[in-house]
Amino acid sequence: MLITDDFLPVPVPETLSATYLVPTSATPETSPAAAVDALAGRLAGPVHDLARQMLDSPLMTVDTRPVSEFPRLPPELLTAFGATDEQLARLAAATHLVVVQATYRPGWPPAHEWAARTVAAAMAEVVGGDLVDVFGLQFLDPASALRSLPDADGRMRLVDWVLVPYSSDEDGLWFTTKGLRRFGLLELQAQGVPAHLTRAWGAVMTGAARRLLRAWVDGLTDEEVPAFVQLPVLTAVTGHDIAVAYGNSERHDATAPALLRLELDPATDPEADSFLSLRPPSEHDGPVDRYFAGVCEIVFASAKSDVRYARPGDAMARAIATARDGLPEIRNRFLTGALPEDAQLVVKYGLPTDDGPEFVWAGVTSWSSPERILGASASDAASDPSVRIGCPVVIDASDVVDWAVLDGGGVMEGGWTQAVLDSGEHQ
Template sequence: MAITDEFLPVPVPESLSATYLVPTARGSGAKPAEAVAALGERLSDPVGDLALQMIDSPLMTVDTRPVSQFPELPPDLLAAFGATPGQLEQLRTANELVVVQAGYRPGWPPVHEWSARAVAAAIAQSLDGDLIDVFSLQFLDPATALRSLPDNDGRLRLVDWILVPYSPTDTGLWFTTKGLRRFGLLELQAQEVPAQFTRAWGAIMTGAARRLLRIWTESLTEQDVPAFVQLPIETTVTGHDIAVAYGSPERHDSAGSAGLRLDLDPATDPDADSFLTLLPPAGQAAAPAEYFAQICTRLFGSGQPEIRYTRPSDAMARAVETARRSLRSARDRFLIGGLPPGVQLVVKYGLATDEGQEFVWASVTSWSNPGRIVATSTSDAASDPTVRVGTPVVVETADVVDWALLDGRGVIEGGWTQAVLDERL
């Protein structure tokens, strides 16, 4: 296929590899083929056969090494990706690591990943322990690892193979994927995502990963690995893509869809990752934050806090007083980076209208001036057409009536006025 303005040439690696570890404190004595055979029907026939073939080939190695011979794995990162205290204790007390490594060419199926994970899960099961996926720095118990492998019909959930971490920036949330490189594809990223759409955008990123991975692997069906695969610059993510990625194709209306544009963001540091950046389609007038909010709402419904006109009351006055009394402390924590990872500071402020004040929320991006907050609106204002989800706003600190800390699940601190409103319902 010739390179055109409609396609993005993405380089294909010559080979791929997978590494899994099984910590043990009592010696492994691991016999991979016997461990795999002992799983019986817990492994699908295709994966079981594949694992046994790989064990007997030079494409897989299984060896036991002293812990001191393997680079130290950071406990804080393992915990951030879901490791339990018990799993961290397994690693801390381990004398040896069973190391399962496999390599294969890019394409589908990802033989290196399926076989290495199956063998590592089988060994962990035989040792009454857990395994570590080195690529994602995740601990997996054997049952979880086995459930992630394809069934007899080759079906699997992509969410079991990729993560979608995010972190706050001055302009919203920065999302990336971690897992597409298992299959040779560059990871995805998106910036300026409004904080209230954390879950919805994570699902859209996963759906986009599924759509692009399908195009990628369908381009790698020939025996000779091409130097490049041409991905479409403009792509559409559907509700069906998202549902299939989560393993529930029947649970989402496949009619919903959202257009996205791809841009290649090559790394300038040789040790850093390059990304495929998700952007609004060409010709889209809305800013990225505003467009991302629109498509999240289109596919999943509104994620913005309710806008309410309220009448004064003693309870509301106390709530506003509590919020304003602690607002300086909230600002101090924001400025020194004292908020937990993935948590956003939002403020609620009033807009003057003929009917009184309309209260809307905004996500703080900068607060260097004590009297003025630079933020991104998380609400559409009924009274001001310039205040839309994802648009930048400047808020006078004196107009703030409430603040809250939000993570992907909701309010974890603050939100006193909202609590009063909720009690009235």
């Protein structure tokens, strides 16, 4: 392997593994194979076939064990990654765990993850519960887990597999990824990020993860698993990388690339994780936080929002009330997969400004907690440079003023506030 200053050799693990748990209070009467068979037609054919093949091989095991035989899952970490009180209560009441484990070699496809998540989601449907992604310490309802799996062309949303948690320290915010190790790659980190860039930098980290994962997979195409894969020291991130990572593959943001330098930070503790750190290029001699702010300006340079409304009148107030009354039902339909095929659920919510709220739309990606919605922004905000099309947003349900179900032809259902705006009755 040729070693140069332009590339960073990153070690490749020999094997990868995935573990999913399904809490239950009774031993499932349906076999894993029968549960997966019941998903026929609801999954892309290649993924369904992959799950069946893994089930029939020694690469996957599915066991039902008493809870006492498995280490206790930390509720505080589960909560930090989105667990609801109801999910934690069901876990606490469970007497058994269906344990789904799979192993595979590094490369593409990540058969261990796709197959294990498929089988766990199928078993969760059988017992009427949720599944726990042990790697991410994250609860998933079966419908969300199945939606995260790739389509017939192998495309998936990286945000369904890689989280970007952050914490604060004396130098600013410390961001990491949690999910790249599913694919054998070291996790990313960035330190010294300004606090006002919280949402924007989370999207940049996700876009960088998408770019580096592609380079990683390209280095694993040989039949023999290499000892190292060379990743470019200077990585370019664009708005398109971010949009694709959030599932907006049709959007091609015409933003200039922003450069980030990759540096290996090996762990000194054998029990700790090593990281790939994102830093400014070597020639940058200014503050790190200023460079990171410049990166965000580059990748989010796009059109301004045109979704800005005045204080609502009576007609608008009635429209908002109608939409909010329908939130519990539309959430239930979203979670149970009862929306029309190929339809998308979007919500409108308000961003605070000095002149009153600016209302923007977002496509719903997860709604496990009634109070919190995870989504991808469907419009660019004028008031917040971090809210750009394709970027992740976390929405308080109390801020939602409208929702709509969309298909290729437009609004199928909902959109009451937009109807009022179109009619001119909102003054």
